[in-house]
Amino acid sequence: MNKKMISEEEMQIWHMWKSSYKRIFGRVVKDMFEKTGLSEGDFGILDRLDLFGKGKLRQQELADSMDWTKSRLSHHLTRMEKRGLVLREPIKTERGVQVITTSAGKSALEDARPVVSMAIREYFLDLLTEQDIESITTLAERTKAKSSSACNTPPS
Amino acid sequence: MNKKMISEEEMQIWHMWKSSYKRIFGRVVKDMFEKTGLSEGDFGILDRLDLFGKGKLRQQELADSMDWTKSRLSHHLTRMEKRGLVLREPIKTERGVQVITTSAGKSALEDARPVVSMAIREYFLDLLTEQDIESITTLAERTKAKSSSACNTPPS
DNA sequence: ATCTTTTGGTTGACACGTCAACCAAAATTT
DNA sequence: AAATTTTGGTTGACGTGTCAACCAAAAGAT
Numbered sequence: 403m404n405k406k407m408i409s410e411e412e413m414q415i416w417h418m419w420k421s422s423y424k425r426i427f428g429r430v431v432k433d434m435f436e437k438t439g440l441s442e443g444d445f446g447i448l449d450r451l452d453l454f455g456k457g458k459l460r461q462q463e464l465a466d467s468m469d470w471t472k473s474r475l476s477h478h479l480t481r482m483e484k485r486g487l488v489l490r491e492p493i494k495t496e497r498g499v500q501v502i503t504t505s506a507g508k509s510a511l512e513d514a515r516p517v518v519s520m521a522i523r524e525y526f527l528d529l530l531t532e533q534d535i536e537s538i539t540t541l542a543e544r545t546k547a548k549s550s551s552a553c554n555t556p557p558s
Numbered sequence: 559m560n561k562k563m564i565s566e567e568e569m570q571i572w573h574m575w576k577s578s579y580k581r582i583f584g585r586v587v588k589d590m591f592e593k594t595g596l597s598e599g600d601f602g603i604l605d606r607l608d609l610f611g612k613g614k615l616r617q618q619e620l621a622d623s624m625d626w627t628k629s630r631l632s633h634h635l636t637r638m639e640k641r642g643l644v645l646r647e648p649i650k651t652e653r654g655v656q657v658i659t660t661s662a663g664k665s666a667l668e669d670a671r672p673v674v675s676m677a678i679r680e681y682f683l684d685l686l687t688e689q690d691i692e693s694i695t696t697l698a699e700r701t702k703a704k705s706s707s708a709c710n711t712p713p714s
Numbered sequence: 715a716t717c718t719t720t721t722g723g724t725t726g727a728c729a730c731g732t733c734a735a736c737c738a739a740a741a742t743t744t
Numbered sequence: 745a746a747a748t749t750t751t752g753g754t755t756g757a758c759g760t761g762t763c764a765a766c767c768a769a770a771a772g773a774t
Contacts, residue, residue: 407675408683415691416678418698423579425701443730462752474731476754481729497739498752519563522572527564529700535571537693542574544685545581599760618722630761632724637759653769654722 426525433521438514443478444487445518448511451488451503458502460493482507582681589677594670599634600643601674604667607644607659614658616649638663 408416431442440448450467451459459467465475479501482488487507491500503511530538564572587598596604606623607615615623621631635657638644643663647656659667686694 405676407672408679412678412683415686415694416682419579419682419694420583422694422698422701423575423583427576427579441729460752465752471732472751472753473733473755478730480754516563520561522568523564526572526575527568529697530571531693531696533689534693534697537687537690538571538575538578540687541685541690542578545578597759616722621722627762628723629725629763633761634759636724 426529429525430518430521433525434514434518437517438510440510440514444482445511445514447475447478447482447501448487448503448507448514451501452508452511458500461490461499461501464501582685585681586674586677589681590670590674593673594666596666596670600638601667601670603631603634603638603657604643604659604663604670607657608664608667614656617646617655617657620657 434440434442434445446468447464450464454463454467461475461479462472465472468475470478479488479490483490486504487510489502489504491502492498493500590596590598590601602624603620606620610619610623617631617635618628621628624631626634635644635646639646642660643666645658645660647658648654649656
């Protein structure tokens with residue numbers, strides 16, 4: 403319960419962290435977009451359709467795997483459908499919609515994979531020391547932990 | 559010039575890094591928005607108007623200090639003006655526009671400062687080890703450096 | 715003095731996200 | 745069986761960002 407405002411230096415850490423992220427992430431995304439026409443969302447969707455579903459997946463499944471709301475995914479798919487990357491098809495046997503990668507979608511994904519890979523290496527991995535990697539890994543644990551421990555009201 | 563695709567583990571580092579950022583940043587921004595009604599952009603603008611300009615600044619100056627395009631700032635100010643947080647006023651002596659914090663803007667800023675401070679501490683600083691801080695600091699240097707050294711074509 | 719470029723700013727179109735409202739088909743309750 | 749809740753998905757409004765086109769005032773060039 404530390405009520406003191408954070409210091410100038412602490413604020414600097416925050417700013418450095420934010421701007422590093424934005425620079426690196428921006429470079430990767432921009433590279434991918436310029437070279438393949440895919441956004442991060444597009445890539446994530448096509449990637450999961452390929453890996454988890456061999457080209458098709460139920461919409462809700464897809465949303466869960468990306469940690470997206472159904473609304474967000476619905477909007478995004480509408481745009482991707484318009485561009486011919488995926489199509490939606492009602493499921494006969496049960497409720498729900500199948501999302502299917504088109505051939506254009508498949509080839510866009512195949513084009514993008516190496517580009518993304520190279521960009522992540524160049525703009526991110528190449529900048530990291532062993533220590534950085536350790537930091538990233540452990541911080542990720544700690545952030546995940548934080549989600550489940552917002553215990554103002556302890557479990558009954 | 560490493561042409562090999564990155565490994566599964568390397569991709570994991572990337573994903574961990576992204577999701578840590580998104581979680582932490584999301585928490586801070588959400589907290590601020592829920593408690594004060596200000597977005598990150600709003601806060602940045604009001605903060606700079608206060609620190610650099612004692613309540614007023616030329617639009618382009620402001621844009622530069624935030625590393626925003628003039629277009630982005632123009633759009634954002636239009637929205638903030640509608641909400642009564644700032645106002646724009648042509649400069650008589652020279653070309654350009656003064657951005658001025660309204661009293662509503664000032665008080666929103668004063669309300670937000672401690673909230674932001676606390677959120678950054680709780681969701682970010684409290685999670686960091688000394689090592690993490692060192693990593694963040696040095697990585698920031700390295701990312702900044704990378705910007706100026708995209709030398710496929712060396713300077714003439 | 716006129717022509718050109720730079721500077722400061724706006725605007726419209728569109729991608730991306732969130733939120734809340736809505737809808738219909740299951741699945742459960744009662 | 746009828747009423748209720750949950751689930752899967754869409755939609756519209758609006759905040760946020762980018763890009764390109766536009767505009768006018770200022771500064772420089774010829």
